[in-house]
Amino acid sequence: MVEISNESLEIPVLSDVDIKIEKVELVDIMGPSGSGKSVLVNLIDCLDRPTEEQVLVKDRDLNRLSDQELAHLTKLEISFGSQIFNLAPHLTDLENVLLPTFANLKINIDQEGHAREPLEVAGPHNRIHHRLGELSRGKSKRISIACVLINDPVILLVDEPTGNLNARTGAEILRMCMDLNNEERTLVVITHYPEVTKYINRVVLIKDGITKCN
Numbered sequence: 001m002v003e004i005s006n007e008s009l010e011i012p013v014l015s016d017v018d019i020k021i022e023k024v025e026l027v028d029i030m031g032p033s034g035s036g037k038s039v040l041v042n043l044i045d046c047l048d049r050p051t052e053e054q055v056l057v058k059d060r061d062l063n064r065l066s067d068q069e070l071a072h073l074t075k076l077e078i079s080f081g082s083q084i085f086n087l088a089p090h091l092t093d094l095e096n097v098l099l100p101t102f103a104n105l106k107i108n109i110d111q112e113g114h115a116r117e118p119l120e121v122a123g124p125h126n127r128i129h130h131r132l133g134e135l136s137r138g139k140s141k142r143i144s145i146a147c148v149l150i151n152d153p154v155i156l157l158v159d160e161p162t163g164n165l166n167a168r169t170g171a172e173i174l175r176m177c178m179d180l181n182n183e184e185r186t187l188v189v190i191t192h193y194p195e196v197t198k199y200i201n202r203v204v205l206i207k208d209g210i211t212k213c214n
């Protein structure tokens with residue numbers, strides 16, 4: 001059970017969710033707006049905690065981890081790519097990609113070299129010193145994927161990587177997700193892309209905070 005509360009109000013958000021995601025799976029989470037998809041992903045990324053029951057990541061109960069263990073998990077093992085409006089439009093692509101590293105990157109490292117691989121994986125890119133706000137939506141999505149990859153995590157959570165994209169670019173981004181999954185990473189994607197089942201064979205449906213299939 002997950003409830004969101006302030007002093008006067010308690011809102012039950014997820015109440016009967018029982019999902020096991022295996023190592024190296026590629027899973028799509030689908031459901032109507034407000035059904036609890038983002039809250040579920042926030043739980044896996046340790047941004048929220050359940051009011052009842054458990055969330056286990058790599059067999060570890062997140063409620064029982066120390067702050068240091070949680071920080072290690074969320075900095076280096078799990079990466080959450082939120083929707084592109086959470087990227088900073090006034091920063092360059094390179095600066096956006098490097099942002100998740102600032103807590104743990106050594107000062108004298110070649111920053112551009114460090115970002116090169118995730119930028120290449122995320123697609124052809126020759127304008128890394130341009131501000132994000134100057135890019136197309138498709139290119140911005142690719143930058144958000146590069147941000148997810150920069151710390152080389154084993155679990156990737158990606159919120160709406162295909163949102164507001166045309167069919168061709170949406171398919172390219174999903175194919176990229178499949179490639180990342182083939183590299184032995186576990187991927188949890190939230191998308192409503194209509195042909196998602198061509199690319200992802202396990203879809204978890206959430207309706208009113210309850211998983212309908214898993």
Ligand SMILES: Nc1ncnc2c1ncn2[C@@H]1O[C@H](COP(=O)(O)OP(=O)(O)OP(=O)(O)O)[C@@H](O)[C@H]1O
Nearest residue numbers: 004005011013031032033034035036037038039040
């Ligand atoms: N910080 C918050 N304060 C109050 N209610 C919240 C908060 N975060 C989420 N909720 C509520 O929890 C429920 C689930 O929200 P969530 O953002 O997970 O939905 P979603 O399925 O991701 O929706 P969308 O597809 O529109 O992004 C909604 O009723 C939402 O209003």
